[in-house]
Amino acid sequence: MLEISHLNVAYGESQVIHDVSFNVGQRESVAIMGRNGMGKTTLLKSLIGLLSARAGAIRLGDIDLVGQPSYRRVQRGLAFVPQGRMVFPFLTVEQNILCGAEHSGYRQVPEYIYQFFPVLKEMKHRKGGNLSGGQQQMLAIARALVSDPKVLILDEPTEGIQPSIIKEIAQTLNVLRHERGFAVVVSEQVLSFALDLADRFLVIDRGRIVHEEMRAQLNQEKVKSFLTV
Template sequence: MLEVCELNVAYGESNVIRDLSLRVAPNEALAIMGRNGMGKTTLLKSLIGLLPARAGSIRLDGADITKLPSYQRVAQGLAFVPQGRMVFPLLTVEQNILSGAAKSGHRTVPDDIYRFFPVLEDMKQRRAGNLSGGQQQMLALARALISRPRVLILDEPTEGLQPSIIEEIAQTLNLLRAERGFAIVVSEQVLSFALDLADRFLVIDRGRIVHDAARSNLDQDKVRSFLTV
């Protein structure tokens, strides 16, 4: 379980995340939704350790990881796919995937990675910079998943992707979660993608959680009202 308690995160003197608390159960998919500038990316960067917490705590399966650097959080079981994918454009697909294997020790790409992302096997010797946006997103996911995370953190994974690719990624993540049993925390603005993936929805506004609902009783119109400018 990932537990965040009264978290505060700041840029300089500006407090962006304010007394935020949440829990993510094992195998649960949690969507964090909200308009741009409301704190979604700041929250996810704080979870993975790219931004320090000013106050509060982050715990993974009971262990306090609040002060651990990012690489140690990855070793503990977190994985992060940043907004914009951030693949290494001059490395091959295979080299990119293996760059995420420090914890697992893989020297070759496991068969199940290519089973879930067959297009990457076909292109494994191609430079990542020559892939389409959808292929690069699949590559970023594969690089994160090779570490066998307990919690996969995704920041705006549908950004710039066409609808058919968005649907394919949601289906693949659902299959992976069912097979591997990891949790997902996803920052998202595309409600249709979140509905395909998430069990529970949080809406963040000015650094605070203002709405929390399970998919089974989600008021979609209310969530959309938080997403409109």
Template sequence: MFQIENLNAGYGESQVLRDVSFGVAPRESVAVMGRNGMGKTTLLKALIGMLPARSGSIRLEGRELAGLESYQRVRSGLAFVPQGRMIFPFLTVEQNILAGAGERGARTVPEYLYRFFPVLKEMRARKGGNLSGGQQQQLAIARALMSEPKVLILDEPTEGIQPSIIKDIARVLNELRRERGFAVVVSEQMLSFALDLADRFLVIDRGRIVHEEARETLDQDKVRSFLAV
């Protein structure tokens, strides 16, 4: 459904991604793992259009996205939760979520979002900047889901979040993708979180995919060796 082929991207004269290729099936969750500086965030920014691809293909259900602007990719079915969450601190929780609907201009938050994220319902009138890190991450995910994506892309979602909330987020994402039918692409350094969420693992090193394995057969020690500094 979501297919990336021979993707190359970088900044200025520096090339970061080198012929990256992988696919993601409907409802599948794929973790992209690697050390800092190996290309994880660059890859996700290239997928969503925040960084233009120099060459290669990004297709969703057969439609080429590589030449589109970010908002056009969102319309086509991608959603992105960036590193650091980037919620609107002076808007309420409910206003933040509704902002994710974009030009569709939804006036109410869908029932399922408050069902999966009950803390957001309790705090719907609170300013986003007054939430904890874990609550802000839930808010950022809920806002992204307002566009009803086919692929949800998350960049380092565990950063700055306490372990108990991390496990809750993995559980909720698994339940959501099964119920709502979207796939997940997540960049992550925390192997325990990725094991809770991902069906398949890709390891990126110096801008190339150097290892790929399903969770059922995953050699955790080998993955950890790629993550070690």
């Protein structure tokens, strides 16, 4: 479904992503693991179009996304939940969610969103800035989902969230991706969350993919060695 080939991304003259290639299948969940500063966020921003690729290809099905602006990539089927969530603090929960529905045509929040995130239904008239960190993360995910994505991209979704909510989000995403048919690409440092969500693990180190394993064969100690300073 999503194919990244020989991707290179730079900030000015400083190259951050070096010849990265990987595929993501339909309904598959892929975790990009690595320490801070290893290129996880840069990689994901390049997928959604917030950063330009210096070289390489990003294909969704038969469509090459390189050079297309972010809104076109959303129209094609990518959705992005940024690090820090970036909800609109002065809009209500319901208004925040519908901000993501521009390309899907929803005029009201789809019932499945409230089914999987009932706390958002309870708080639909509350301002986004008044929610807890975990509730804001659910809101950011819901806002991305109403674009009806083929691939949901999440950048460090566990940041600042209590463990019980982290596990709940992983379980919800697993059910949703199978029911709604989308794939997941998630950057993460928390191995327990990735183990709950991902089918396959890629480790990024200094902008290069240095290790890849399926969850069933995962050597957790080896992965942990890439996550510690």
